[in-house]
Structures are given as structure tokens and as C-alpha cells.
Amino acid sequence: MPTLTREKKTILQLLIALSWADGHVTDEETEVIEALLDAFETPPDEREELQEWAATHRTLDDVDISNLEKSDLVLALQHGVLLSYIDGEQSDSERALIADLVRKLNFTAEEAGPLLESAEAFARSLLPELAN
Numbered sequence: 001m002p003t004l005t006r007e008k009k010t011i012l013q014l015l016i017a018l019s020w021a022d023g024h025v026t027d028e029e030t031e032v033i034e035a036l037l038d039a040f041e042t043p044p045d046e047r048e049e050l051q052e053w054a055a056t057h058r059t060l061d062d063v064d065i066s067n068l069e070k071s072d073l074v075l076a077l078q079h080g081v082l083l084s085y086i087d088g089e090q091s092d093s094e095r096a097l098i099a100d101l102v103r104k105l106n107f108t109a110e111e112a113g114p115l116l117e118s119a120e121a122f123a124r125s126l127l128p129e130l131a132n
Contacts (some may be wrong), residue, residue, distance in 0.1 A: 004046045006067045011076045012036060012050055014065070015099065017058040018080045023099040025054065028086045036079070060097065060104050073105045074115060081119035085127060 004012075012033065033054065035049050068076065080101055084094040102112045111124040 002041065002043070004040055004042050007069070007072045008040045009046070009050070010063060010065060010068055011039070011072060011079065012051065013058070013063045014060065014076045015079055015083050016050070016054040017060050017063055018083055018097055018101065019054070019092070020058050021059075021084070021094045022091050023093075026087050029083060030054075032083055032086055032089075060100055065104065068105075077101060077105060077107070077115055078119040078122065081116060082123045082126065082128070085120070085123040088127070 015036070016025075019025040019033065023102060027034060033050075037050065042050070065073070065076075067075065077098075082099055085089045090098075098116070102116070
């Protein structure tokens with residue numbers, strides 16, 4: 001089985017850090033991470049390593065993004081916004097962490113605005129209860 005690329009591992013770590021935004025990781029957030037581990041065909045040893053990493057409170061500062069290309073950064077931001085809505089609402093701490101993620105990813109306001117809008121629209125399309 002192939003190994004997880006550094007880029008995919010970094011994206012997963014960013015999402016794990018975002019999951020900790022409100023001080024705990026919900027079952028829904030765990031399900032999203034597990035689904036991405038499946039989608040990325042993560043080998044068992046790397047899956048276990050990331051699950052162990054996720055068991056401890058993490059912040060964005062715990063993640064080195066230097067290996068990510070612009071397309072990876074966009075993907076990480078989009079997934080992050082989706083993850084922040086997965087429990088039905090985006091908390092103030094999650095909004096603040098998304099803003100921190102935008103800064104960490106070095107997006108300008110002009111770049112981030114449309115990305116955040118499209119990511120939120122995507123989250124709402126996947127989670128119909130958010131449209132109310």
C-alpha cells in the first residue's frame with residue numbers, strides 16, 4: 001500500500017488542529033477525518049500515527065505547511081471551512097481559527113474572500129440543515 005504524501009498528511013493535520021478549535025473534537029469531526037483517511041487510502045501505520053497525533057489538543061502552530069503548493073492550501077482551507085460547519089454551526093472559536101488559517105496560509109483578503117464564500121456555500125450544499 002502506498003504511503004500518505006506529505007501534502008495529504010499536512011492537510012489532515014491542519015484539519016485535526018481545526019477540529020480542536022472549540023477545545024474538543026466532536027464525533028462528526030472525527031468522522032470527517034476518518035473519511036479523509038479512507039479517501040486518501042492511508043496505510044494502517046500512518047492512520048494510527050495520525051489518530052494518535054489527533055488525540056492531543058493541537059493548534060495551527062503545530063503544523064508545518066512549508067511543503068504545500070497553492071492548490072493544497074486552497075484544498076486545506078475549503079476542507080477546514082466544511083469541517084467548521086460539520087456539527088451544524090460554526091462557532092466563534094472556529095471562525096477565529098479559520099481567520100488564523102487564512103493568515104497562516106498567507107492568503108490575501110482578496111484571495112480568501114471568494115474561497116471562504118465558495119467553501120461555505122459548498123458546506124451548506126452538503127449539510128442542508130445549514131440552509132435554514
